[in-house]
Structure formats: structure tokens, C-alpha cells
Amino acid sequence: MTIKVMHIGLDDTDSPRRGCTTYVTALLVEKLQKLGAKFIDYPNLIRLNPNVPWKTRGNGALCLRIRYDESVEERIKETVISEVEEHSDLGYMRTDPGIVFFGKERIPIEVKTFARKTITGIVNLEDALKLVKRFRAESVGFKRCRGIIGGLAAVGETLQSDYTYEVLVYRTPENRGSKRRVDESSIIEMDKATAPYTFNNVDPEKRRVLITPRGPDPILFGIRGETPEVVKKAFEMVKPLEPVERWVIFRTNQGTDAHLKRVERLSQIKPHNPVITRGTVAADPKMVPRRHVIFPIEDDGARVDCAAYEPTGALRKAAVKLIAGDHVEVYGGVRASQRHPLTINLEKIKVLRLAPKTVLRNPLCPKCGKRLKSMGRDKGFRCERCGGRYADVSKVEVKMRRDIKRVLYMTSPRSQRHLTKPLRRYGMEKRRVPVKELIDLWHFP
Numbered sequence: 001m002t003i004k005v006m007h008i009g010l011d012d013t014d015s016p017r018r019g020c021t022t023y024v025t026a027l028l029v030e031k032l033q034k035l036g037a038k039f040i041d042y043p044n045l046i047r048l049n050p051n052v053p054w055k056t057r058g059n060g061a062l063c064l065r066i067r068y069d070e071s072v073e074e075r076i077k078e079t080v081i082s083e084v085e086e087h088s089d090l091g092y093m094r095t096d097p098g099i100v101f102f103g104k105e106r107i108p109i110e111v112k113t114f115a116r117k118t119i120t121g122i123v124n125l126e127d128a129l130k131l132v133k134r135f136r137a138e139s140v141g142f143k144r145c146r147g148i149i150g151g152l153a154a155v156g157e158t159l160q161s162d163y164t165y166e167v168l169v170y171r172t173p174e175n176r177g178s179k180r181r182v183d184e185s186s187i188i189e190m191d192k193a194t195a196p197y198t199f200n201n202v203d204p205e206k207r208r209v210l211i212t213p214r215g216p217d218p219i220l221f222g223i224r225g226e227t228p229e230v231v232k233k234a235f236e237m238v239k240p241l242e243p244v245e246r247w248v249i250f251r252t253n254q255g256t257d258a259h260l261k262r263v264e265r266l267s268q269i270k271p272h273n274p275v276i277t278r279g280t281v282a283a284d285p286k287m288v289p290r291r292h293v294i295f296p297i298e299d300d301g302a303r304v305d306c307a308a309y310e311p312t313g314a315l316r317k318a319a320v321k322l323i324a325g326d327h328v329e330v331y332g333g334v335r336a337s338q339r340h341p342l343t344i345n346l347e348k349i350k351v352l353r354l355a356p357k358t359v360l361r362n363p364l365c366p367k368c369g370k371r372l373k374s375m376g377r378d379k380g381f382r383c384e385r386c387g388g389r390y391a392d393v394s395k396v397e398v399k400m401r402r403d404i405k406r407v408l409y410m411t412s413p414r415s416q417r418h419l420t421k422p423l424r425r426y427g428m429e430k431r432r433v434p435v436k437e438l439i440d441l442w443h444f445p
């Protein structure tokens with residue numbers, strides 16, 4: 001008996017109409033265990049660059065990492081291919097599933113680098129196929145085969161830096177497409193009981209439950225947190241009001257800011273890349289239709305617009321309080337179009353330095369200290385309290401108190417991307433924390 005290791009990457013099985021690659025993965029967990037496979041990690045859910053124009057709904061790729069007996073290798077591969085083919089929405093034009101079978105125990109640095117680029121930037125299929133060939137892996141693609149890119153990226157992202165967990169709970173087939181039925185009061189109680197070790201369960205501004213998606217996918221709800229134990233405990237506290245087909249705990253890069261890459265100069269930013277960069281606010285923010293806020297930042301070499309859209313809530317409210325001269329650090333994805341210059345769609349703003357804000361006010365009365373009243377253009381001022389009149393004084397600059405602080409502002413939970421690190425996670429980041437042995441009952445069935 002020869003025991004081998006395999007990393008199985010999957011991507012691009014879903015569409016806006018139906019499906020979910022995590023669900024295909026959940027089915028494979030059950031089927032591969034029946035073939036005797038032993039999981040050496042929780043299934044990895046890797047969110048890729050959220051700004052690529054051709055992304056899938058959540059732009060998530062999956063990887064299963066297993067040990068198995070060599071005698072069942074072909075059956076494992078056949079099972080994976082069969083499940084992907086059966087559960088992919090192949091009739092949708094932009095669904096292009098891909099699978100990667102990677103048979104090395106250690107992931108090469110070149111594949112890890114490719115994964116990093118797929119999360120923070122733009123890569124192409126040709127580069128993925130070259131790496132597959134170089135390291136004698138196998139790939140299977142359907143239609144345009146773009147899912148091979150995400151499949152290889154999921155293999156290469158081994159989550160050795162910061163990571164979180166998510167338990168995903170799936171609906172029975174007859175309920176898919178209907179309104180999700182979960183006891184909302186149990187979600188609110190769960191959030192209170194597991195804070196701060198779970199996150200983005202409820203939006204505090206709108207009092208809106210966030211763990212239940214709204215699309216046609218098979219997920220009933222998902223809970224994100226710091227450990228497999230806490231997400232399982234949270235799951236057990238939530239009361240579904242409809243049958244549950246299955247559930248699985250995933251290890252993931254969600255909530256880690258893994259997509260954001262620091263760019264030193266504004267002239268270096270590229271379309272579709274998520275960035276962290278700094279600049280000086282070049283003009284006061286403007287409110288555009290639908291209550292979006294736009295303002296430019298600049299450095300010595302370039303000028304770029306920043307946008308805080310209405311759904312970002314708290315972030316938009318902070319952005320509108322900036323003024324020209326403020327120094328900020330901005331976080332977000334770079335949008336490009338033929339009609340508009342590069343724009344950073346904001347996820348966070350860190351206020352580094354506030355410019356003084358002054359207004360012109362009438363002077364104070366030299367006798368009693370009350371603010372004078374104007375008697376008309378070029379006619380001087382008078383004091384309503386003591387009756388004094390002054391022709392030789394003018395308005396004075398008064399420094400105003402700013403209604404914004406030198407802190408980090410971010411989008412409200414309801415509009416945060418999968419990868420955005422929420423405030424609740426600051427200080428909880430993992431730094432090369434090894435994964436413990438998998439907990440008992442980390443999936444069902």
C-alpha cells in the first residue's frame with residue numbers, strides 16, 4: 001500500500017443563475033472519504049482578486065488536500081471530474097470550470113507566487129498551464145477553461161499567513177430559490193455570545209442579518225470566525241426553520257485583506273488591482289447622484305479619484321467630511337473605464353493628518369467681546385450689546401473644529417467584500433500559526 005498526497009483545486013462552476021463551487025466541494029468531501037481519503041486540512045476556500053471583470057459571483061476557488069492510497073487515485077480523479085461536470089452551470093456563457101490535480105506534498109514557491117498574483121492582481125491562463133506542465137500536475141477544463149487559473153491559485157495559497165474559518169450550511173434541493181428561513185433572533189443571540197470571535201453576522205446600522213445570502217445558490221447560511229470550534233459552536237446556536245442537507249467547515253483567506261497590495265506612488269496603480277496607497281486630498285469631496293461621494297487624491301506624480309458609494313454607509317459619511325489638504329491612506333480596488341479616469345473604489349480610509357479648516361467670521365467687539373453685526377457692504381460693524389460702531393475692522397479667520405478623527409474608517413459590514421478585514425478582527429491576525437489536527441465532526445454527512 002502506497003500513501004500519496006494530492007491537492008485538488010476547483011473553480012468557476014457557478015453562475016448568477018445557480019450553483020456554488022463550495023457546494024461541489026462539500027459533495028466531494030463526502031465522496032472522497034468513502035474512497036478512503038484522509039483530509040490533511042479543512043477544505044480551503046480562497047477568495048481571488050474581487051476586481052477582475054470576468055470574476056464569478058464571489059470569485060472563490062477551492063482546494064481539497066488529501067492523503068490516499070495510490071490504488072484509488074484514478075477513482076478519485078474520476079469522481080472529482082464527474083461531480084464538477086454534473087453540478088456546473090455549463091449552459092451559462094461565462095461559466096468555464098477548471099480542475100487541477102497537484103500530486104506534490106510541498107507546494108513549490110512558483111505556484112505560491114502565482115496564487116498571490118491571482119489574489120492581488122491579474123494573471124492569465126497561459127501562465128497557469130505552464131506551471132501545471134512544469135510541475136507535472138494535471139488539469140481538466142471545460143469550455144474556455146478559465147477555472148484552471150483559480151484551481152491552481154487555490155492549490156498554491158496554503159494560508160500560511162493570516163486566515164479565518166467559515167462554516168457553510170446547505171439547503172435541501174426543494175427549497176433552493178425560495179426565501180431562506182432562519183430564526184433571526186437566534187442569529188442576533190449567536191452574534192452576542194460569540195463576539196469577537198465571529199464576525200459580520202449582523203449589520204449594526206441597519207440591524208440586518210448578513211449570514212444568509214440572497215442569491216439562488218444552495219447556501220442556507222454561513223458563519224465566519226477565528227477557529228473551527230467557534231464557528232461550529234455558532235452554527236449550533238442558530239435555528240434553521242427549514243431542513244439542512246449538509247454542512248462543512250472551511251479554512252479561508254476571508255476577512256484578512258489578502259487582496260490589498262501596497263503601492264508607493266499613485267502613478268504605479270493599475271486597473272483592476274486592489275491597492276493600499278497614500279495621498280493628499282486635492283479638492284473637497286463632491287456628492288454625486290445617488291448620494292455617492294467622490295474626491296481626488298494626489299502625490300508628486302499623479303492624481304486619482306476615490307469613490308465612497310452610498311451602500312458603504314459609515315465610510316461614505318466619513319469621506320464627505322474630508323477637505324482639501326487632508327493626508328489619507330486609502331484601501332480599495334482600482335476601477336477603469338473609457339469614459340472616466342482611474343478610480344479607487346474605497347473599502348477603507350485611514351486619516352493620517354487633518355488640514356486646518358477656517359472660516360471668515362465677524363470680529364468680536366473690543367469693548368464687551370460680543371460678535372459684531374455687519375452694517376452692510378463696506379459700512380463697518382456694530383455691537384448689538386453695547387452699541388459700539390467700528391468702521392476700521394474686518395472679518396477674521398476662525399479655526400473650526402473638524403468632525404472627523406485620525407482613525408481608520410471602513411465600509412459598513414453589509415457592503416464589505418469577502419476579503420475585507422473587519423474592525424472586529426484587528427489584533428486577532430494569525431502569523432504562521434499552524435493548523436491543529438482537524439476537529440471531530442467538521443462536516444456532515
